[in-house]
Amino acid sequence: MMKQLIATIAILMSLQAFAVIETYEFKTEEQEQLYTDIINELRCPKCQNQTIAESNAGLSEDLRYIVYQQVSNGSTKREILAYMQERYGDFVLYDPPVKPSNYFLWFAPLAVFLVILIAVLLKVGRRRVKPEQTGTEEE
Amino acid sequence: MIPELGNFLLIMAFINAIFLGVLSFIGAHYQHQGLMQFSKRASISIFALILASFVCLTISFINNDFSVAYVANHSNTQLPIHYRISAVWGAHEGSLLLWVLILTGWMAAVALFSKSLPKPLITRVLGVMGFIAIGFIAFTLFTSNPFDRVLPFIPIDGSDLNPLLQDFGLIVHPPMLYMGYVGFSVVFAFAIAGLLQGDLDHHWARWSRPWTTVAWIFMSLGIALGSWWAYYELGWGGWWFWDPVENASFMPWLAGTALIHSLAATEKRGVFKSWTVLLAILTFSLSLLGTFLVRSGVLTSVHSFANDPVRGRFILVFLGIVVGASLLIYAIQSSKIRSKANFGLFSRETALLFNNALLAVVTFMVLLGTLHPLIQEAFTGDKSSVGPPYFNLMFSIFMIPILILMPIGQQINWKQESMKPMLTKYWLWAISSILIALAVVIIMGGIEPMALVGTTLGLWVLAGCAKYVLAQASKSTSFTIGVKKISRSYWGMLVAHLGVAVTVLGVVLTSYYSIEENIKISQGETVQVEDLDVEFYDFKNTEGPNYISSAGSFRIYSEGELITDLHPEKRKYNASKMVMTEADIDAGLFRDIYVVMGEPLDDGAWAISVYYKPFVRWIWLGSIFMALGGLLAVSDKRYRQRRREKKLTKSETTSVVESSGE
Numbered sequence: 001m002m003k004q005l006i007a008t009i010a011i012l013m014s015l016q017a018f019a020v021i022e023t024y025e026f027k028t029e030e031q032e033q034l035y036t037d038i039i040n041e042l043r044c045p046k047c048q049n050q051t052i053a054e055s056n057a058g059l060s061e062d063l064r065y066i067v068y069q070q071v072s073n074g075s076t077k078r079e080i081l082a083y084m085q086e087r088y089g090d091f092v093l094y095d096p097p098v099k100p101s102n103y104f105l106w107f108a109p110l111a112v113f114l115v116i117l118i119a120v121l122l123k124v125g126r127r128r129v130k131p132e133q134t135g136t137e138e139e
Numbered sequence: 140m141i142p143e144l145g146n147f148l149l150i151m152a153f154i155n156a157i158f159l160g161v162l163s164f165i166g167a168h169y170q171h172q173g174l175m176q177f178s179k180r181a182s183i184s185i186f187a188l189i190l191a192s193f194v195c196l197t198i199s200f201i202n203n204d205f206s207v208a209y210v211a212n213h214s215n216t217q218l219p220i221h222y223r224i225s226a227v228w229g230a231h232e233g234s235l236l237l238w239v240l241i242l243t244g245w246m247a248a249v250a251l252f253s254k255s256l257p258k259p260l261i262t263r264v265l266g267v268m269g270f271i272a273i274g275f276i277a278f279t280l281f282t283s284n285p286f287d288r289v290l291p292f293i294p295i296d297g298s299d300l301n302p303l304l305q306d307f308g309l310i311v312h313p314p315m316l317y318m319g320y321v322g323f324s325v326v327f328a329f330a331i332a333g334l335l336q337g338d339l340d341h342h343w344a345r346w347s348r349p350w351t352t353v354a355w356i357f358m359s360l361g362i363a364l365g366s367w368w369a370y371y372e373l374g375w376g377g378w379w380f381w382d383p384v385e386n387a388s389f390m391p392w393l394a395g396t397a398l399i400h401s402l403a404a405t406e407k408r409g410v411f412k413s414w415t416v417l418l419a420i421l422t423f424s425l426s427l428l429g430t431f432l433v434r435s436g437v438l439t440s441v442h443s444f445a446n447d448p449v450r451g452r453f454i455l456v457f458l459g460i461v462v463g464a465s466l467l468i469y470a471i472q473s474s475k476i477r478s479k480a481n482f483g484l485f486s487r488e489t490a491l492l493f494n495n496a497l498l499a500v501v502t503f504m505v506l507l508g509t510l511h512p513l514i515q516e517a518f519t520g521d522k523s524s525v526g527p528p529y530f531n532l533m534f535s536i537f538m539i540p541i542l543i544l545m546p547i548g549q550q551i552n553w554k555q556e557s558m559k560p561m562l563t564k565y566w567l568w569a570i571s572s573i574l575i576a577l578a579v580v581i582i583m584g585g586i587e588p589m590a591l592v593g594t595t596l597g598l599w600v601l602a603g604c605a606k607y608v609l610a611q612a613s614k615s616t617s618f619t620i621g622v623k624k625i626s627r628s629y630w631g632m633l634v635a636h637l638g639v640a641v642t643v644l645g646v647v648l649t650s651y652y653s654i655e656e657n658i659k660i661s662q663g664e665t666v667q668v669e670d671l672d673v674e675f676y677d678f679k680n681t682e683g684p685n686y687i688s689s690a691g692s693f694r695i696y697s698e699g700e701l702i703t704d705l706h707p708e709k710r711k712y713n714a715s716k717m718v719m720t721e722a723d724i725d726a727g728l729f730r731d732i733y734v735v736m737g738e739p740l741d742d743g744a745w746a747i748s749v750y751y752k753p754f755v756r757w758i759w760l761g762s763i764f765m766a767l768g769g770l771l772a773v774s775d776k777r778y779r780q781r782r783r784e785k786k787l788t789k790s791e792t793t794s795v796v797e798s799s800g801e
Contacts, residue, residue: 021737021746023659036655043524049382051526054375094526096511105511105525109504109533116496124492125484 022061024068035071038080039064041095045088142207145195146286149236152188152243153280155181156272163266167259175262179250182265185272186247189240196236196285197227206293209233209285215299215714217685225310226300231434231450232285234313238430239275241314242321246272249325249350256346263332264325271324274457282450299714302686308368316361316388320426322354323395326402327423330416331465334472339416344406347419349773351402355395356769362388363762374720374735376655376750378758381530386509387429390502394422397498404491408553409479411488414495416476420469424462425502431458432509483555490548494541501537505530535589542596542643545636546603550610568606572598583652583753593647600640604633627775635768638761645757654751657737661744665696668749671732672696675745686710688721691736691745695725707736707747731755 026032036053042063044055052060052067063084070080084092096102159181166174196209200223205211209232214223228237246268253261279285329347333339365385370378379385401415435451482488508525515523546568551561576594580586612621625633656668665674677692690708694701703725710719725732730753737746 021657021735021748023657023740023746041526041528043526054373054377089522091522091524094524095528096523096525101515101519101521102511102523105507105529108507109500109537112503113496113500113537116500120489120492120496121484124482124489127480127483 022064026072031071034077035068038067038071038077041081041093042067042084043092043094045092051094141195141198141202142204142286142288145192145199146284148188148192148195149276149280149284149286152185152192152239153273153276155185155188156269156276159185159269160266160273163262163269167262167266170259172258175258178262178265178269182243182246182250182269185269186240186243189236189243189276193227193236193240196233197224199286200224200227203297205295205297206288206290207285208287208289211289211294211297213300214297215685216296217713218297218300218305219684221310222300222305226304228313229300229304229309232279232283234317235275235279235283235434236285237313238317238321239272239279241317242268242272242275242324245322245325249328253346260332260336263335264328267328267331268324271328271461274461278450278453278457282453296714299685299712302710302712302715302717302719303372305685305712306368306372308364308372312361312364312368315357315364319354319356319358319361319395320388320391320429322350322357323391323419323423323426325350325354326398326419327465330419331468334416334468337472337475339412339476344402344412344415348399348402348406349778351395351398351419352769352773355392355399356766356773358388358392358395359762359765359769362392363759367759370755371722371724374722375748376653376733376752378649378755381508381527383509384433386505387432390505390509391422391425391429393498393502393505394418394425397495397502398422400491400494400498404488408482408488410482411492411495412478413473413476416473417469418495418499420462420465424458424465425506427454427458427461431455481554485551485558485561486555487548487551487553490544490551493544494548497537497541497544501534501541504533504537508533535593538643539592539596542600542639545600545639546606549603549632549636550607565606568602569599572596572602579648580651583648587651590647590651593643593651597640597644597647600636600643604637604640607633628772628777631768631770631772631775633768634771635765638764638766638768640761641757641764642761645754645759645761648754649752649758652753653755655748656750657746657748659740659744660747661742664744669751670697671702671749671751672699673734673747673749675747683710685714686712686719689736691747693723693734693747695732695734703732705732705734707734709736726756728756729754 024035026035039053040051042052044050044052044057044060044063046057046059047055050060052063066083067080070083075083081093085097090097096105098106159178162174162181163178165171166178198204199207199210200214201220203210203214203216203223205214209230213230213233214226218226226233228234246265249261249268250265253264326347329343329350330339333343362385365388366378369380370376398415398418401411401418404410405412405415431451431454435448435454508529511525512523515521547561547565573595576591576598577586579594579598580591583590608622608625611625612618615621615624654669658666658668658673660666660673660675662675662678665672667673672695674694674696675691676694679690679692681688681690688708688710690706693705693707695703695705705723705725707723708721710721711717712719720735720737722733722735724734730751733748733750733752735748735750737748739745
């Protein structure tokens with residue numbers, strides 16, 4: 001019972017998803033856009049499965065502030081993401097980096113499609129279509 | 140007493156399901172009339188038992204019977220009655236019972252509406268579904284029994300339903316989605332039964348088609364409802380998050396969409412039989428995989444259920460048995476399937492082949508993206524994430540060819556078509572799509588290359604539907620006669636494709652042209668957000684049935700004219716002490732204005748979010764069209780007149796089938 005209760009509470013906590021609204025002021029619209037883009041691509045390291053934009057955890061709040069500061073200081077997206085990756089690992093990147101351990105993830109779907117495409121073109125392309133004897137339907 | 144009765148009924152259903160599973164196959168094998176009759180009756184009685192059991196759980200909720208652990212954990216005396224009823228499926232145990240209820244409901248429906256089918260086949264179909272029911276009822280009974288009591292210390296009050304779930308969305312979204320998920324078990328059972336019998340002629344495809352389409356309709360609506368619910372409930376304007384749980388429902392939908400198309404080819408032309416059967420197996424396997432992902436706790440997700448390793452193991456073993464056994468049956472028996480393959484490269488068959496290849500690859504991509512972090516962690520111990528940037532990019536890559544091919548695929552002839560005369564007819568349509576898209580994106584606020592591509596494709600699909608109607612009409616003497624000649628199932632396809640176009644336009648325009656601004660605003664103040672003026676004119680604390688609410692009142696003006704009056708709230712729920720935001724939305728066909736209360740700031744001002752979301756409604760409107768298309772397709776007269784058709788002479792049958800198209 002106690003165990004269940006704790007589990008229930010844990011779930012309730014994790015589900016506490018409400019909008020977190022901060023009113024940071026930016027010098028330019030580009031910076032604001034950059035800020036929004038970045039906080040929507042970073043995963044909250046402590047939460048279930050939320051971006052730091054969605055999460056109301058204290059850590060996310062801090063991370064948003066760091067992103068805000070870096071954006072205001074003129075850092076690029078690449079620099080900020082690298083900064084986060086260095087501290088929290090690949091886990092924080094919702095956009096998985098293209099590197100050998102992720103090659104399968106990035107290229108397998110395309111490879112599968114190309115194989116199918118070539119197979120179809122070779123097989124169907126060579127075929128001669130026979131006229132059918134009775135009508136167009138087999139009924 | 141009532142919970143025990145519910146438990147007893149569940150056990151009875153379990154025993155019945157075992158009989159059904161075993162006796163059906165014996166009956167079908169020996170063509171024993173009594174046993175075959177039994178399988179029909181058993182299917183209906185299992186449904187009745189589960190329904191009664193479900194009612195027992197519902198009564199426990201209505202009566203606030205907190206001696207039942209599940210009720211105590213997910214309800215509360217303050218909870219309004221309609222949420223007490225929907226709380227039945229608000230968490231793992233009850234939603235599993237709902238799953239079983241719907242599964243047995245489909246089973247009873249198959250038993251009732253299959254009089255025209257050969258008896259041994261239908262008996263085997265029911266037997267396969269019986270086996271699935273055994274698995275799920277056992278899962279409910281032995282790992283997740285909703286009737287478990289908390290004795291002797293009965294809590295005085297329940298710990299309440301999660302406030303996120305105290306919403307209309309919970310009432311409708313899970314039942315719809317489950318109808319779809321579980322509905323694919325019918326075509327799965329047809330496929331396995333057909334494989335076991337070793338004859339999968341085109342009748343198999345014809346029988347499976349309406350069932351698949353109906354399941355697909357529910358699934359489309361279920362997913363759309365979930366997306367709409369997330370949009371207004373989570374309070375930050377998002378409508379799709381590529382969350383593992385969403386992906387879990389999206390994968391069977393994608394596979395099911397592919398299945399609908401390959402079933403069309405199999406029924407009409409006797410092609411791709413073997414692939415269609417495999418796809419039927421895969422679609423339901425993905426449904427099961429989704430269940431596993433959501434309920435086992437292997438994935439971290441915002442809305443996964445309570446996690447218990449025993450449950451995970453049970454359902455993984457069950458998944459392994461079902462998928463393993465069905466693939467084994469497929470491997471042994473599929474060599475008996477004879478497909479015709481008499482079509483050229485430029486034909487509807489090839490178009491459908493590409494449709495299937497692309498949808499299968501998209502499904503694979505979603506699966507890969509969902510499971511990749513798990514696999515990577517298992518092998519290397521590194522934690523990684525795959526999120527929206529990956530899915531959005533990859534999904535777009537494969538959607539582009541699907542959308543380009545759609546208008547051509549729906550018009551091209553079966554078997555073979557000469558390429559040049561067909562394609563030259565499309566130039567004008569393609570160019571006008573591009574030009575209109577260009578105008579649209581300029582009006583919307585600037586040329587974004589991907590927005591232009593997406594809008595063009597949406598319009599291109601739209602144009603394809605219009606072109607089809609015009610082409611049909613021009614074949615006849617007058618427009619109305621020509622249009623009337625288009626069969627229901629063809630209208631179904633057109634409306635569903637129209638739905639795709641509408642959804643695509645909604646997704647593209649809302650993704651690229653939404654405005655989102657967080658502002659600081661005090662009472663009495665007016666703040667400008669792009670072209671809108673937001674006035675904070677009132678603030679009230681009120682008491683709801685089981686929460687305290689702080690509501691702000693905002694007037695939104697555009698060019699000095701009042702457009703809307705919005706009252707977003709922050710609610711604090713009494714039982715759980717959870718704080719929830721309730722966004723207020725001014726919904727419109729062309730744009731939503733969406734205001735959310737944030738936190739009070741130090742100086743008495745509030746942080747609020749204002750969203751302007753153009754065409755966001757089109758995302759769900761498109762799904763409604765898709766579902767409507769499915770409905771038109773299943774209402775085609777050839778499904779209703781199946782028996783009469785048998786009496787027609789051969790030439791007449793041919794003309795009936797031809798006119799009904801596809």
